[in-house]
Amino acid sequence: MELHIRNITKTYSNGVKALGNINLTIPAGMFGLLGPNGAGKSTLMRTLATLQEPDEGSITLGNLDVLNQKEEVRQTLGYLPQEFGVYPKVSAEELLDYFAVLKGITNGASRKEVVESLLRQTNLWDKRKQQLGGYSGGMRQRFGVAVALLGNPKLLIVDEPTAGLDPAERVRFLNLLSELGENSVVILSTHIVEDVSELCTNMAIINKGRILLEAEPLQAVASLKGRIWRKLIDKQTLPQLEQEHKIISAKLLSGRTMVHIYSPEHPGGGFEPVEPDLEDVYFSTMTGNYTPALQQLKTEEANA
Ligand code: ADP
Numbered sequence: 001m002e003l004h005i006r007n008i009t010k011t012y013s014n015g016v017k018a019l020g021n022i023n024l025t026i027p028a029g030m031f032g033l034l035g036p037n038g039a040g041k042s043t044l045m046r047t048l049a050t051l052q053e054p055d056e057g058s059i060t061l062g063n064l065d066v067l068n069q070k071e072e073v074r075q076t077l078g079y080l081p082q083e084f085g086v087y088p089k090v091s092a093e094e095l096l097d098y099f100a101v102l103k104g105i106t107n108g109a110s111r112k113e114v115v116e117s118l119l120r121q122t123n124l125w126d127k128r129k130q131q132l133g134g135y136s137g138g139m140r141q142r143f144g145v146a147v148a149l150l151g152n153p154k155l156l157i158v159d160e161p162t163a164g165l166d167p168a169e170r171v172r173f174l175n176l177l178s179e180l181g182e183n184s185v186v187i188l189s190t191h192i193v194e195d196v197s198e199l200c201t202n203m204a205i206i207n208k209g210r211i212l213l214e215a216e217p218l219q220a221v222a223s224l225k226g227r228i229w230r231k232l233i234d235k236q237t238l239p240q241l242e243q244e245h246k247i248i249s250a251k252l253l254s255g256r257t258m259v260h261i262y263s264p265e266h267p268g269g270g271f272e273p274v275e276p277d278l279e280d281v282y283f284s285t286m287t288g289n290y291t292p293a294l295q296q297l298k299t300e301e302a303n304a
Contacts, residue, residue, distance in 0.1 A: 001028050001062045001154055003048070003185050008057035010043055010209075018043040019054065020209040026185055030177065032196030032217070033189040034282060035206035041189040042082060044206070045159045048187070049079040061155055061185070075104075078148035078156040080141075082163075088133025092124055092143050095132060096150075103150045118146040122176060138169025145176060156186045162195055174199055197278035205285050213285045217278050224276035224284065230260050231271045244269075249283040262289040 003026040010019040018040045035041050046052045048059065050070040059066035066073050087095060096115050105111045119125045122142040127135070135143065141161055148156060158177065162170045178199055180186055188195060196203050197217055205213040213220070228248070233241065235257045238250060245261040252258075260274065261267060262284050274280075 001183070001185060002026065003155065003187075004058075004060045005044075005048075006058045008044070008047065008054045008059065010040075010047065010052075010054045018209050019047075022057070022206075022209075022211055024204055024211060024214060026187065027202060028183055028185055029202065030180075030200045031185065031187050032200035032203040033187060033206060034191070034193065034196050034203060036191055036286075038208075039191075039206045040209040041191075041206060042159055043209075045079075045081075045157050045187070045189050048155070049077060049157050050074060051079075073155070075151065076154040078150070078153035080144045080148045080156075080158045080161060082159045084144055086132040086135075086140065086143070089131055091129050091131055092119065092135070092146075093128040096143070096146055099147050100150055105151070114150065118149055121149070121179075122146045123172065136169065138165050138173060141165065141169075141173055142176060145173075149180070152184075154184045156180065156184055157189075158187065159189045160191070161188065162190065162192055193279045193282050205282060207286060213281075215281075217281070220281045221276050221278055224262075224280055226273065227262055227264055228260055228274050228276040228280045228284075229263055229267050229271035230258060230274040231269070232256050232258055246287070246289050248280060248287050248289055262287075 005022055005024040005026070008019055008022040011017045022044060033041055033044070043052070047054050048066065050066065050073050053067070061073060064072055093115060096118060097111060100111045100114055105114055116125070119128050122145055124139060124142055124146065127139065132140070132143065145158070148158070162173060165173060174195065177186065177188065188200060190196060200217060203215060203217050204211050232253065233256065238257060238259070241247060241259060245263065245267060248260050248262050250257050250259045260280060260283070261271065
């Protein structure tokens, strides 16, 4: 099962070009779509979830034509949107049972079984009688996953799920997602680099409606090895440093500023080498330094 996205474009009626010629091949497993706010992630997720039309392009999920076989796709789709409402006065068990009926699980005994198994999987079984209005953010998100998993979807779309969760809830939620996704396509859209580095075997970086990078996180990190350097500086010296180096990130650290720069050779000037991580891949891609790194690597390999 693979999801193929071909030449998808979308311009909203107010003139905002949210997606410009998106091409992606997404295999089974966890796929991270990483990008800042406004990059076009939700627009793409809603399009995949058959909730809005692109201007152009095609999408296939296995043998299904997603844009023209919406009903068939919806039968095998799980979608956890960024924001979803719940009925506050209803219990998790009641509402999940109700959604299961809507999903076509009409046999009472099998529905009971499905509902119990999903509530256990999402670790909500002990809280199943509690009204959803009293659920924490993390519990609500896990309930959303339970709903999205009804009917064993082949395509599961999770849009910005960890925004607003506290660290413990976030870990619990990521653990839940990590158990899915071996047989189905799971797309996790997020602006949080760690969500992708902890979970995803494949990823893409999107910005301003364009895919800047499609890669395996581990490979992308490895390709930056020996090219990322760091230095702790005073903030006032940042403009000067920007003139001299390709700065990919600058972060506050105990009142000072930690900069990471991209350089194939030792830059001198007190910089020390640092093991690259996915954040370096993300920021160097966003600042336009990653592609040269990859090209350079390929050239070096070709010459070796
Ligand atoms: P992300 O999910 O990455 O934050 P979105 O897909 O929500 O990005 O938005 C991409 C761009 O499209 C943004 O500039 C946003 O303001 C704009 N946008 C999103 N939805 C609409 C809409 N319904 N009408 C007009 N512009 C929109």
